[in-house]
Amino acid sequence: MNNQQLWQRYQDWLYYHGGLDFYLDVSRMGFSDALVEDLQPKFAKAFQDMVALEKGAIANPDEQRMVGHYWLRNPALAPNGAIRAEITEPLQQIKAFAAAVHQGTVKPPTAPKFTDLLAIGIGGSALGPQFVAQALAPDFPPLAIHFIDNSDPDGIDRVLNCLKAQDKLKSTLVITTSKSGGTPEPRNGLAETKAVFEAQGLHFADYAVAVTMPGSKLSQQAQTEQWLQAFPMQDWVGGRTSELSAVGLLPAALQGIDIQAMLDGAKTMDEATRVRELRQNPAALLALAWYYAGDGQGKKDMVILPYKDRLLLFSRYLQQLVMESLGKERDLDGKVVHQGIAVYGNKGSTDQHAYVQQLRDGVPNFFATFIEVLHDRQGPSLELEPGVTSGDYLSGFLQGTRQALFENQRDSITVTIPQVDATSIGALIALYERAVSFYGSLVSVNAYHQPGVEAGKKAAASILELQKAILSTLQTESGPIALEDLATKVQAPEQVETVYKIVRHLAANDRGVVLHGDRQFPQRLQIQWQS
Numbered sequence: 092m093n094n095q096q097l098w099q100r101y102q103d104w105l106y107y108h109g110g111l112d113f114y115l116d117v118s119r120m121g122f123s124d125a126l127v128e129d130l131q132p133k134f135a136k137a138f139q140d141m142v143a144l145e146k147g148a149i150a151n152p153d154e155q156r157m158v159g160h161y162w163l164r165n166p167a168l169a170p171n172g173a174i175r176a177e178i179t180e181p182l183q184q185i186k187a188f189a190a191a192v193h194q195g196t197v198k199p200p201t202a203p204k205f206t207d208l209l210a211i212g213i214g215g216s217a218l219g220p221q222f223v224a225q226a227l228a229p230d231f232p233p234l235a236i237h238f239i240d241n242s243d244p245d246g247i248d249r250v251l252n253c254l255k256a257q258d259k260l261k262s263t264l265v266i267t268t269s270k271s272g273g274t275p276e277p278r279n280g281l282a283e284t285k286a287v288f289e290a291q292g293l294h295f296a297d298y299a300v301a302v303t304m305p306g307s308k309l310s311q312q313a314q315t316e317q318w319l320q321a322f323p324m325q326d327w328v329g330g331r332t333s334e335l336s337a338v339g340l341l342p343a344a345l346q347g348i349d350i351q352a353m354l355d356g357a358k359t360m361d362e363a364t365r366v367r368e369l370r371q372n373p374a375a376l377l378a379l380a381w382y383y384a385g386d387g388q389g390k391k392d393m394v395i396l397p398y399k400d401r402l403l404l405f406s407r408y409l410q411q412l413v414m415e416s417l418g419k420e421r422d423l424d425g426k427v428v429h430q431g432i433a434v435y436g437n438k439g440s441t442d443q444h445a446y447v448q449q450l451r452d453g454v455p456n457f458f459a460t461f462i463e464v465l466h467d468r469q470g471p472s473l474e475l476e477p478g479v480t481s482g483d484y485l486s487g488f489l490q491g492t493r494q495a496l497f498e499n500q501r502d503s504i505t506v507t508i509p510q511v512d513a514t515s516i517g518a519l520i521a522l523y524e525r526a527v528s529f530y531g532s533l534v535s536v537n538a539y540h541q542p543g544v545e546a547g548k549k550a551a552a553s554i555l556e557l558q559k560a561i562l563s564t565l566q567t568e569s570g571p572i573a574l575e576d577l578a579t580k581v582q583a584p585e586q587v588e589t590v591y592k593i594v595r596h597l598a599a600n601d602r603g604v605v606l607h608g609d610r611q612f613p614q615r616l617q618i619q620w621q622s
């Protein structure tokens with residue numbers, strides 16, 4: 092295609108939403124009109140699936156759950172009054188709680204106000220809040236946010252030591268978020284945080300808030316220990332689509348982010364993505380582009396390139412949303428399909444000096460998504476050269492990379508928003524949530540469960556059980572014992588490698604286990620308990 096034809100294709104396929112001042116350009120994805128025609132029946136089904144889902148169908152059949160994240164920003168759509176109340180009441184509580192914390196009516200015992208916020212959670216209970224904090228938190232927020240999103244002891248120490256060193260523990264509000272209330276990582280982060288508070292003579296309950304499903308272990312703990320407050324998570328909201336529930340709204344409100352504008356932006360985008368006409372529906376256009384790129388089988392990776400520092404964490408956020416939703420072994424009929432789309436990216440133009448070389452010249456196994464932000468900054472810009480600002484450079488780099496990729500037959504999508512604000516972030520979240528829903532329908536997978544994650548969790552639990560057996564066996568031994576004998580004694584003779592890795596880790600952490608022998612020959616190691 093020559094430039095004139097490309098310009099025409101741009102105009103033919105351009106989607107623009109006036110209310111949001113939002114553009115979607117799929118013209119640099121090389122799909123044909125014939126493919127669009129072929130996919131019409133699949134899209135008709137996807138639109139129908141969406142209507143059913145929004146009406147309260149069991150869209151997650153494996154878990155027998157409704158899928159209601161779209162109701163969060165328009166409770167009037169909820170299938171009944173009880174569900175409506177499950178949305179509106181917590182929202183009011185969140186707004187009231189944040190206002191009370193800001194005013195100092197909810198305050199820590201020995202400081203006039205809470206100054207910091209420690210958010211403990213993982214997966215959907217962390218990635219949305221992290222993305223939104225990076226994108227929208229004011230430079231000097233009323234509460235500065237910190238995260239514990241792993242079971243990494245050193246990571247936990249860094250966060251807590253920093254707060255301690257600045258004498259801020261006594262004015263830190265701790266939100267523990269876990270939908271299930273039983274995920275090990277947040278449970279560990281919470282237990283470690285609580286221990287540090289108590290060691291400082293701070294009564295943890297006076298600082299603690301929970302976001303979890305009513306009745307969960309976490310909710311029971313919050314109740315028994317009389318935490319400041321507990322906010323409910325709804326059964327029908329999945330972790331990866333929970334940013335616009337209490338999970339994301341509570342930390343956002345506490346940081347002074349306009350949560351109503353986020354909800355309104357999402358609601359407006361939801362309306363736009365309810366239109367049952369492919370060309371008039373930006374989420375359907377995205378799903379079409381993804382389908383074309385990977386042949387409906389995820390053959391190409393999605394590289395997210397936002398040209399704005401504030402959007403750095405968007406790709407991490409999308410990684411879970413897309414990959415946990417679409418990465419499935421079986422389709423809805425039980426057939427093995429191994430579906431999914433891999434997502435990665437950081438930000439432009441920074442990535443131009445990292446991996447864009449490969450994108451331009453190397454393996455053509457991806458398609459790019461440029462996220463463009465029209466408004467450069469608050470206030471005027473310095474002219475670095477006559478008529479040229481830093482923002483002009485950034486914009487030029489985006490256009491240049493899009494062009495350079497296209498010249499080498501690398502497809503790209505461009506999403507353009509006017510500025511990074513609460514409305515546009517809400518709209519972006521809603522856009523991708525819906526695109527994932529549509530794509531799930533196109534390739535016929537359950538986009539709302541995550542059976543694969545359970546396998547890893549179960550394996551980890553059995554390894555910890557094995558560790559307990561190893562420790563108690565070693566303590567009864569009078570001297571060193573060979574690795575294989577140890578494995579046999581703990582009734583895991585076929586798991587010598589696992590036993591070896593457990594004892595090596597224990598030995599590295601002064602846990603009473605000593606290894607004798609040459610580390611180059613693990614099978615010859617002797618293991619000994621030394622209390």
Ligand SMILES: O=P(O)(O)OC[C@H]1O[C@](O)(CO)[C@@H](O)[C@@H]1O
Nearest residue numbers: 214215216269270271274330544
């Ligand atoms: O909020 P929870 O229940 O602690 O779960 C955290 C995350 O773990 C998963 O269940 C599996 O990784 C995610 O779907 C979820 O976001």
